[in-house]
Amino acid sequence: xxxxxxxxxxxxxKRRGISLIFVMALxxxxxxxxxxxxxxxxxxxxxxxxxxxNDFSFVYPVGGSSFLSDETVEKIQKDDSVKKAYPILxxxxxxxNIFGTTxxxxxxxxxxxxxxxxDDFSLxxxxxxxxxxxxxxxxxxxxxxxxxxxxxGDTFGSAVDEGEQIDGKYTITGAxxxxxxxxxxxxxxxxxxxxxxxxxxxxxxxxxxxxxKTDLDTMNTMLDAMSHDETAAMTLSYAKETLQENISxxxxxxxxxxxxxxxxxxxxxxxxxxxxxxxxxxxxxxLYAIGYKKxxxxxxxxxxxxxxxxxxxxxxxxxxxxxxxLVAKSVFEPMGQMLSIFSIQSLLYxxxxxxxxxxxxxxxxxxxxxxxxxxxxxxxx
Amino acid sequence: MLxxxxxxxxxxxxxxxxxxxxxxxxxxxxxxFVSLLGPSGSGKSSLLYIVSLLKTPTAGEIYLDDVMIxxxxxxxxxxxxxxxxxxxxxxxxxxxxxxxxxxxxxxxxNVEKQxxxxxxxxxxxxxxxxxxxxxxxxxxxxxxxxxxVVKKPRILFADEPTASLDHHTAQEIMTIFSELQExxxxxxxxxxxGILPQTARILRIEDGKVVEDDKTGGNE
Numbered sequence: 193x194x195x196x197x198x199x200x201x202x203x204x205x206k207r208r209g210i211s212l213i214f215v216m217a218l219x220x221x222x223x224x225x226x227x228x229x230x231x232x233x234x235x236x237x238x239x240x241x242x243x244x245x246n247d248f249s250f251v252y253p254v255g256g257s258s259f260l261s262d263e264t265v266e267k268i269q270k271d272d273s274v275k276k277a278y279p280i281l282x283x284x285x286x287x288x289n290i291f292g293t294t295x296x297x298x299x300x301x302x303x304x305x306x307x308x309x310x311d312d313f314s315l316x317x318x319x320x321x322x323x324x325x326x327x328x329x330x331x332x333x334x335x336x337x338x339x340x341x342x343x344x345g346d347t348f349g350s351a352v353d354e355g356e357q358i359d360g361k362y363t364i365t366g367a368x369x370x371x372x373x374x375x376x377x378x379x380x381x382x383x384x385x386x387x388x389x390x391x392x393x394x395x396x397x398x399x400x401x402x403x404x405k406t407d408l409d410t411m412n413t414m415l416d417a418m419s420h421d422e423t424a425a426m427t428l429s430y431a432k433e434t435l436q437e438n439i440s441x442x443x444x445x446x447x448x449x450x451x452x453x454x455x456x457x458x459x460x461x462x463x464x465x466x467x468x469x470x471x472x473x474x475x476x477x478x479l480y481a482i483g484y485k486k487x488x489x490x491x492x493x494x495x496x497x498x499x500x501x502x503x504x505x506x507x508x509x510x511x512x513x514x515x516x517x518l519v520a521k522s523v524f525e526p527m528g529q530m531l532s533i534f535s536i537q538s539l540l541y542x543x544x545x546x547x548x549x550x551x552x553x554x555x556x557x558x559x560x561x562x563x564x565x566x567x568x569x570x571x572x573x
Numbered sequence: 574m575l576x577x578x579x580x581x582x583x584x585x586x587x588x589x590x591x592x593x594x595x596x597x598x599x600x601x602x603x604x605x606f607v608s609l610l611g612p613s614g615s616g617k618s619s620l621l622y623i624v625s626l627l628k629t630p631t632a633g634e635i636y637l638d639d640v641m642i643x644x645x646x647x648x649x650x651x652x653x654x655x656x657x658x659x660x661x662x663x664x665x666x667x668x669x670x671x672x673x674x675x676x677x678x679x680x681x682x683n684v685e686k687q688x689x690x691x692x693x694x695x696x697x698x699x700x701x702x703x704x705x706x707x708x709x710x711x712x713x714x715x716x717x718x719x720x721x722v723v724k725k726p727r728i729l730f731a732d733e734p735t736a737s738l739d740h741h742t743a744q745e746i747m748t749i750f751s752e753l754q755e756x757x758x759x760x761x762x763x764x765x766x767g768i769l770p771q772t773a774r775i776l777r778i779e780d781g782k783v784v785e786d787d788k789t790g791g792n793e
Contacts, residue, residue, distance in 0.1 A: 204668035204704075478664035481627060482678055482720075483653025567627050570660060571618070 199496065201472065212464055213504045216549060219457045220508025220542045221515070223450055227538040228516055229290070230446055232524065232531045234439050236289040239530065240296040240336075242431045244372035246408070247313045249415055250297070250426040251400040252282050257422045258386075260397045264423050268402060273411040278305045278401040281380050285348075285358045288339055288527060296336055297374040298358060299401055300383065306331075306376045312403060313372060320344040320366030323378045331366040332375040338528025349381075360384075447541075454545040458552040465553050469493065469561060476561070477569035486566075490558055497553050505546045509539075574758065575601040575624065575728060580633035582619055593619055594781035597633070601728075601758060606751065608769050609762040611778035617762040618732050620778065624760065625656055625730040657721035657757070661733040663713040665705040671716050672701040679724045691719045695749065711742035715749070722753055729753060731761040735768055743768050 202209030251268060253260050269277045279302075284295040301309075303325040309315065310322070323329030332342070342348055344364055351361035360381030386398075404411040408428065415425035469476075476489050516533045524531040577600070582593040593616040601607050601624075609617040622628035624635060626648045635643035642651050652658075657678070665674045675688040692701055695715045705713055714734060721729055731750065735743030743765070750759050751770045761773075769775070777785035 200673070201668045474662075474664055475666045478658075478660075478666070479677065480649070481652070481658050481660075483649050483651075483656075485649045567622065570627070570664070571622070572662060 216504030217508040221511045224512040224538045240287040245428040248403045254424045275403045275405040280399045280401045282399045300377045300380040315370035329365045330362045330377040334367040335528035454548040462556045477566040480566040574603045576636035578634045581631045583631045606759045606773045608773045615778045621762040655727045657726035657729045659731040659734045661736045663717040675719045678720045728758045
């Protein structure tokens with residue numbers, strides 16, 4: 193019996209074959225689509241919270257203290273791994289993603305220092321200009337601008353938008369491109385408040401933007417070791433670690449959900465397949481009587497199931513690709529965010545699901561089939 | 574050619590042991606048309622299934638060319654190499670065409686040509702691309718016969734092959750079996766004496782025993 197006859201059953205019973213493939217493809221699509229969307233949250237957070245930390249690190253006061261001690265500042269500035277430690281006032285702004293919000297950095301520093309950062313890390317002004325010294329002006333990464341739905345010349349801040357994290361009202365003077373997803377300004381409203389409280393802003397360090405002399409890792413190792421009750425360092429390694437801790441429980445939950453879905457859908461697919469193979473018992477009975485071994489029949493059944501699952505998997509991925517492309521263009525791009533259409537992790541989840549389908553359906557089908565007395569079928573007992 | 578020695582068949586029915594037949598022995602020679610004749614429930618089908626290695630007896634041996642095959646581990650291979658089967662029900666695979674059904678009998682890649690020739694001989698040339706549901710009962714049974722003989726088996730086993738057919742069609746089927754007898758030994762289980770060919774050897778089965786071994790044949 194030629195192998196090509198193998199799929200003739202499904203070609204002759206298209207409704208059954210299509211409904212099986214449709215259910216499995218829909219499962220693949222659901223899992224790929226949802227896990228890709230969830231991955232996009234992690235990507236957005238990573239981009240907004242971590243991207244700039246690939247070039248430099250922040251040091252800021254913690255534990256009730258509003259500024260860094262002179263000793264800490266001096267220690268950092270004099271370290272061999274540090275090129276320069278720029279005094280900054282670090283604030284945060286809201287970054288939107290489709291499931292909610294996260295935070296992005298806004299660093300307030302001298303105009304000249306901003307210029308140096310732009311030169312050292314290849315940040316390019318694509319529109320407008322850098323903010324002037326001592327002004328309530330900002331230059332923002334172009335993707336951040338897109339995310340907020342703002343343009344150069346617009347104003348933003350809590351005085352303009354109640355949902356905004358950063359106090360006050362700032363004018364956006366320019367947009368820039370590069371790896372550092374953040375905004376730079378020269379004067380913050382918090383600085384104004386602190387000055388009104390009598391703080392000598394010029395001789396007080398509220399935070400540092402620290403650049404490496406040679407490699408970032410060596411500098412970050414020093415900064416991580418230096419963190420204590422009053423000072424914390426936002427380094428690449430720390431940020432990644434924190435992000436992983438925060439998302440690990442979500443990732444685990446996602447994995448559990450995927451497995452539960454896979455097993456549930458496998459049960460449904462098993463029931464349909466069992467009906468199909470029960471209906472075909474006469475076919476298997478006559479083949480056995482003619483002289484085909486049970487092992488040959490098993491191999492054919494297994495090959496049919498694997499082929500069905502594979503076709504469903506490919507179809508599910510194609511549908512996912514189409515939908516994700518649509519969502520990326522219509523939802524994510526206008527928000528200045530990335531949606532990765534090809535995700536290894538999402539692909540792996542679908543492979544896990546398909547593997548569960550194959551194993552469960554083969555086991556159930558073959559175990560039932562193995563117990564059948566094929567000759568009893570021929571005898572029509 | 575085919576030796577049947579001291580075959581017993583028993584089974585447990587609830588708490589009772591039922592004996593279908595006991596101590597049945599006979600030989601079948603090459604080129605014979607052997608009919609296992611008996612009423613319903615006489616055990617003729619069971620005997621046919623045992624002789625053709627589809628069923629295992631409670632006791633006894635089956636020999637093919639003096640080689641014991643009843644205890645063989647490769648019964649599937651022996652059936653494939655030597656036997657063909659026609660049953661009361663045609664068991665054609667519904668999603669395959671007539672030609673594809675006949676070709677299922679053999680692993681060989683060149684079986685298609687032989688299948689077409691055979692189907693033409695059986696008057697089914699115009700139906701080779703049809704699915705079984707479009708065929709009449711007699712046509713389906715002829716396809717089943719084609720499937721059984723396409724790889725030229727040494728022995729063709731037929732279990733009540735005409736039971737669900739009208740008399741005229743049944744006679745046609747028996748005529749085909751007689752023609753096949755030239756190259757194939759035929760063993761046929763049936764309760765209908767009236768359709769057997771004249772040259773048939775009749776083994777009458779009653780009460781679990783072969784009560785008659787008539788080599789003088791049946792009716793035309």
